[in-house]
Amino acid sequence: xxxFFSKRIDPLLLALLFALVVTxxxxxxxxxxxxxxxxxxxxxxLVWKDDPATSATLCWSTAEAGEEHQVHLREAESExxxxxxxxxxxxxxxxxxxLFYHCAQLSNLKPATKYYVVMESDGQRSPEMxxxxxxxxxxxxxxxxxxxxxxxxxxxxxxxxxxxxxxAESHTAGRTPIxxxxxxxxxxxxxxxLDHWSRWxxxxxxxxxxxxxxxxxxPARGNHDVGPLxxxxxxxxxxxxxxxxxxxxxKVRLVTLNTETSVxxxxxxxxxxxxxxxxxxxxxxxxxxxxPAFPAVKVPWTNLVYWVPLFEKYNVDLVCEGDGHNIxxxxxxxxxxxxxxxxxxxxxxxxxxxxxxPKTRRWYISPDDAKTGVGHHVQLxxxxxxxxxxRVVLMGGEVFDEHFQSARSTAATLSDTAP
Amino acid sequence: xxxxxxxETHRHRQAILWILRVTVALQCLGNxxxxxxxxxxxxxxxxVNASDVGGLGWEESTxxxxxxxxxxxxxLAGAIVLWRPLPAVLGIVVIQQILVSVAMWQNADGYxxxxxxxxxxxxxxxxxxxxxxxxxxxxxxxxxxxRGKQSAEHRFRMQSVVTLFRGSMAVVFLTHGIExxxxxxxxxxxxxxxxxxxxxxxxxxxxxxxxxxxxxxxDIVLAILCLGLRWPSLFWWxxxxxxxxxxxxxxxxxxxxxxHECFMRVxxxxxxxxxxxxxxxxKYDSPAEPPAGSxxxxxxxxx
Numbered sequence: 202x203x204x205f206f207s208k209r210i211d212p213l214l215l216a217l218l219f220a221l222v223v224t225x226x227x228x229x230x231x232x233x234x235x236x237x238x239x240x241x242x243x244x245x246x247l248v249w250k251d252d253p254a255t256s257a258t259l260c261w262s263t264a265e266a267g268e269e270h271q272v273h274l275r276e277a278e279s280e281x282x283x284x285x286x287x288x289x290x291x292x293x294x295x296x297x298x299x300l301f302y303h304c305a306q307l308s309n310l311k312p313a314t315k316y317y318v319v320m321e322s323d324g325q326r327s328p329e330m331x332x333x334x335x336x337x338x339x340x341x342x343x344x345x346x347x348x349x350x351x352x353x354x355x356x357x358x359x360x361x362x363x364x365x366x367x368x369a370e371s372h373t374a375g376r377t378p379i380x381x382x383x384x385x386x387x388x389x390x391x392x393x394x395l396d397h398w399s400r401w402x403x404x405x406x407x408x409x410x411x412x413x414x415x416x417x418x419x420p421a422r423g424n425h426d427v428g429p430l431x432x433x434x435x436x437x438x439x440x441x442x443x444x445x446x447x448x449x450x451x452k453v454r455l456v457t458l459n460t461e462t463s464v465x466x467x468x469x470x471x472x473x474x475x476x477x478x479x480x481x482x483x484x485x486x487x488x489x490x491x492x493p494a495f496p497a498v499k500v501p502w503t504n505l506v507y508w509v510p511l512f513e514k515y516n517v518d519l520v521c522e523g524d525g526h527n528i529x530x531x532x533x534x535x536x537x538x539x540x541x542x543x544x545x546x547x548x549x550x551x552x553x554x555x556x557x558x559p560k561t562r563r564w565y566i567s568p569d570d571a572k573t574g575v576g577h578h579v580q581l582x583x584x585x586x587x588x589x590x591x592r593v594v595l596m597g598g599e600v601f602d603e604h605f606q607s608a609r610s611t612a613a614t615l616s617d618t619a620p
Numbered sequence: 621x622x623x624x625x626x627x628e629t630h631r632h633r634q635a636i637l638w639i640l641r642v643t644v645a646l647q648c649l650g651n652x653x654x655x656x657x658x659x660x661x662x663x664x665x666x667x668v669n670a671s672d673v674g675g676l677g678w679e680e681s682t683x684x685x686x687x688x689x690x691x692x693x694x695x696l697a698g699a700i701v702l703w704r705p706l707p708a709v710l711g712i713v714v715i716q717q718i719l720v721s722v723a724m725w726q727n728a729d730g731y732x733x734x735x736x737x738x739x740x741x742x743x744x745x746x747x748x749x750x751x752x753x754x755x756x757x758x759x760x761x762x763x764x765x766x767r768g769k770q771s772a773e774h775r776f777r778m779q780s781v782v783t784l785f786r787g788s789m790a791v792v793f794l795t796h797g798i799e800x801x802x803x804x805x806x807x808x809x810x811x812x813x814x815x816x817x818x819x820x821x822x823x824x825x826x827x828x829x830x831x832x833x834x835x836x837x838x839d840i841v842l843a844i845l846c847l848g849l850r851w852p853s854l855f856w857w858x859x860x861x862x863x864x865x866x867x868x869x870x871x872x873x874x875x876x877x878x879x880h881e882c883f884m885r886v887x888x889x890x891x892x893x894x895x896x897x898x899x900x901x902x903k904y905d906s907p908a909e910p911p912a913g914s915x916x917x918x919x920x921x922x923x
Contacts, residue, residue, distance in 0.1 A: 294736075295740070296739065351673065352669065352670040352672055352673040352675075353670055353672070354672055390673040390674075390728060391673075391728040391740065391744070392728075392732070393728075393732065393740035393743060393744075394740050424729075425728060427728075427732030428732055428734070428740075429734075461805065462805045463805040463808040463809055463812070463825055463828075464805070464809055465808070465809040465812040465813055465825075466808055466809070466812055466824070466825025466828060467825045498660070499660045500658055500660050503809055503813070503873075506813070507809075554670075555668065555669070555670050557668070557680055558680055558681075
């Protein structure tokens with residue numbers, strides 16, 4: 202039986218808030234504000250896709266093309282770094298500004314292991330930073346969901362700094378470590394403009410923790426992220442359609458979908474196959490994408506018709522949506538009715554963008570067991586063997602909403618009621 | 621004989637005006653629903669967007685109220701146009717349509733045209749081209765109902781409007797053709813959804829893409845032909861195709877979610893229909909005097 206909408210405040214959360222206040226004076230400037238000059242590495246981002254227990258992609262930018270680009274990768278317990286060549290290099294496909302991307306595929310990594318990295322382009326080196334790979338053991342994990350950083354530049358920077366601090370705090374003793382940051386899209390205002398992307402990539406440096414830990418990114422494409430630059434920034438193949446599944450542990454699968462390509466075509470078929478395969482194997486099955494099927498402000502996207510029946514059929518546990526610029530958690534929904542066995546939709550985006558007022562008369566957000574609000578925020582999602590906790594953390598560290606739900610029983614992972 | 625021709629001419633002129641009046645009225649109805657009931661429009665987003673991304677930074681409540689006022693004004697304008705097509709009233713509709721296009725431009729909204737040789741700033745102007753039919757329908761009617769002092773002036777104005785309509789339909793078909801050619805995902809989903817709902821046919825994406833390539837190619841050819849040929853059948857087909865694509869919104873989304881989307885696109889029927897009827901009218905209007913640019917009085921002849 203699911204345990205929905207508990208109102209209790211987790212003491213660990215209070216500890217998080219305290220830690221955020223205490224560490225407020227700490228900054229991650231040592232790993233931010235890198236200068237884009239010559240071949241000096243800057244704008245680093247670590248991208249997670251299919252199997253982050255053993256692989257990751259590390260990308261950075263330079264102002265000049267350079268000739269040799271590599272990553273010095275060192276396991277925490279080892280003194281000897283190995284050199285990984287950046288094989289995916291090129292000029293961002295925009296006339297201006299002139300910038301170059303470099304991406305190194307880090308593979309054959311050990312699960313749940315700390316790796317130090319230094320990026321190097323033609324002898325110019327970045328500061329040493331580190332990241333931790335995803336576990337293969339069934340241990341509690343957490344990740345952050347957020348969306349809509351396309352405007353509100355100062356707020357975006359503040360939110361990024363907060364993410365860096367949350368990452369650091371989560372890796373202290375007794376806390377569930379934050380593995381990654383699932384960005385639900387609308388990074389920038391106009392995806393065809395490299396000046397917008399460049400600013401975002403520089404701001405993203407602020408998500409590095411004060412200790413130098415990189416926050417891995419699991420990117421979804423938003424409606425403002427149009428054009429080829431998205432795939433260049435996040436190291437997707439040029440024609441990639443940006444839907445994929447990520448293992449955040451042996452029992453957690455996060456499905457990233459793309460509302461900006463065909464929703465009814467190949468993607469729907471892939472989604473059905475993905476959910477059918479993963480549902481029996483995963484305790485937690487989650488999805489993220491940009492345009493909401495159950496919006497708090499805007500109108501439903503066509504995924505309401507083509508994806509929602511699949512979410513219900515395969516009993517997806519939690520769906521993360523962006524685009525609406527507000528805070529939202531729906532009641533559990535099945536067959537267009539509130540149903541305790543249904544799917545909960547959260548999110549709507551607040552990584553800097555101006556906030557909208559939720560339309561609280563909509564049936565899926567009007568009941569007392571739903572929650573809406575306004576404010577820059579992220580969702581901190583923690584998953585263990587029994588329970589999923591979703592907490593809305595506002596800019597500044599205040600927890601706006603807490604939501605708990607129990608793991609579905611194996612028998613309930615395939616719905617008899619859904620079409 | 622002359623009296624019969626005059627009667628026929630008058631009948632056609634009235635038919636053209638009524639087609640445009642109904643077109644604009646339905647367009648207004650669709651826009652009213654969009655602006656006041658659906659509310660989430662590019663216009664609203666432009667008004668509330670922060671100034672650092674080209675928005676006007678209005679308070680959400682002010683923006684919503686302003687949009688409501690505009691929506692009801694547009695509905696009133698549509699009703700008045702049916703009663704009497706006053707130029708000032710039609711001007712409101714034109715302004716509303718231009719405002720939405722400006723908003724789409726400022727929001728970087730609309731189809732992200734893929735082009736390596738056009739600058740991103742220029743690409744953001746694409747919505748003006750795709751929405752041109754919706755702007756020129758009320759604009760053309762406005763020009764037609766402005767009273768000229770002499771019939772020659774009126775005739776010149778009619779020819780100007782028809783030229784404007786031809787050009788705008790060429791642009792609309794060209795831009796939509798490019799979108800289809802580039803497999804706009806919205807078009808793909810419309811095609812897949814419509815064929816499933818109307819015919820129970822589950823189209824694969826690859827088949828839908830092939831169909832869109834053909835449709836896109838046809839649209840581009842039509843866009844070129846309609847500028848070069850004075851061929852009413854071409855515009856009859858454009859009107860039918862405009863109707864099919866407008867109705868596909870209802871077919872794919874259902875009546876409740878799709879009717880305003882359908883009505884907002886009625887100019888894609890009314891505008892080409894006007895051109896086709898005008899050329900029929902020319903047959904009767906000046907039998908002794910071939911229309912300008914025509915080698916004889918056969919409208920099917922290239923000019």
